[in-house]
Amino acid sequence: MTDTGVMTPNLASVRGYRAEPYPRSSSSSAESVIRLKRPIPVRLRPTSAYDPEDISEPLWLRPVIERLKDIIVLPADWDSYGAHPARRENVEGALHALATVMSEESEIPWIVPLPSGGIQLEWHGDDSDIEIALDGAASSIGIDEEEIPHGIGRWPEALSEIRRRLAP
Amino acid sequence: MTDSKGATPSGGQGDVDPDVRLLRRVSPQFMAPLADGGIRVSSGAFQNSSNSEGMSILLKDTLEAEERTAASTISAYPSFGLVSLTARFCFTEDQAVERVPEDNDPAHGEVIGEKSQGRRKRFAKAASWVVQPT
Numbered sequence A: 001m002t003d004t005g006v007m008t009p010n011l012a013s014v015r016g017y018r019a020e021p022y023p024r025s026s027s028s029s030a031e032s033v034i035r036l037k038r039p040i041p042v043r044l045r046p047t048s049a050y051d052p053e054d055i056s057e058p059l060w061l062r063p064v065i066e067r068l069k070d071i072i073v074l075p076a077d078w079d080s081y082g083a084h085p086a087r088r089e090n091v092e093g094a095l096h097a098l099a100t101v102m103s104e105e106s107e108i109p110w111i112v113p114l115p116s117g118g119i120q121l122e123w124h125g126d127d128s129d130i131e132i133a134l135d136g137a138a139s140s141i142g143i144d145e146e147e148i149p150h151g152i153g154r155w156p157e158a159l160s161e162i163r164r165r166l167a168p
Numbered sequence B: 001m002t003d004s005k006g007a008t009p010s011g012g013q014g015d016v017d018p019d020v021r022l023l024r025r026v027s028p029q030f031m032a033p034l035a036d037g038g039i040r041v042s043s044g045a046f047q048n049s050s051n052s053e054g055m056s057i058l059l060k061d062t063l064e065a066e067e068r069t070a071a072s073t074i075s076a077y078p079s080f081g082l083v084s085l086t087a088r089f090c091f092t093e094d095q096a097v098e099r100v101p102e103d104n105d106p107a108h109g110e111v112i113g114e115k116s117q118g119r120r121k122r123f124a125k126a127a128s129w130v131v132q133p134t
Helices: A061-072 A088-101 A154-166 B060-065 B087-092 B117-126
Strands: A042-044 A110-113 A119-124 A129-134 A140-143 A146-149 B021-026 B031-033 B039-041 B054-059 B081-086 B096-099 B108-112 B128-131
Touching: A061 A088, A061 A110, A088 A119, A088 A129, A088 A154, A119 A154, A129 A154, A129 B117, A140 A154, A140 B117, A146 A154, A146 B117, B021 B060, B021 B087, B039 B081, B054 B060, B054 B096, B081 B087, B087 B096
Parallel strands: none
Antiparallel strands: A110 A119, A119 A129, A129 A140, A140 A146, B021 B054, B021 B081, B031 B039, B054 B108, B081 B128, B096 B108
16 A cells, blocks of 8 residues: 555455356466556545455456456457457556556547457547557557657657646 | 559549448447447548458449349348448548459448548548448
């Protein structure tokens, strides 16, 4: 717990918020659970006498997990043009990106699968147009008209810019 | 310079007139409702096919020559929509448009060229609904 009262447990340790396992032919269910290295912030109200109501997840977490559950079970060719199912690394990447850019009450992103097996996070507003495409080596961030490919130094800066824009 | 099919490698017109409309099916996964009642199409709908340099489309001039309606092309895809782009727009985005007829669909074609995230966003903004799911 930080001195601001925010705990940062691993997502997998938050009861009820484990992502469903991918349909895989040969792996144990324990191996199929998505585990995050980057923590999802869970707020713990600073008080000397805790009860269960003092712990709450970010408002965006539940709908994001539910949407990702829908996406990871899409079959091959879900777009009728030969799309691949979502790749595990990209689902994990989406959760990592969200853990970085989202504050507790940030607007929930529109999450779409990509035909390549990627995951795209989108926020569109009157004066802001943001997309984060998690797609392996082809990952990229789009902020308005600017495009930032993954693997360049500007990437962390772009995530910080998105976090600032998404803050309520 | 053109290839054996008459299309230029990048951004060229080939035998496709700039005014020809290109139709693309849109999965419901790419749709989000808007406050005004409309439906937004994600830029993800305009990614090239896997292991391909192109994105499949149907050429409306060929459909019309066969007396097929646009709506008929998605009748087998419940909940899907159909959007339209002009070949001219694709040319301005440094894409080539090729007629690639298939056994079961003579109107099939491809929009060929690299589609970066920024370009896909412009595709999504330029697309207009032909058949919007209800």
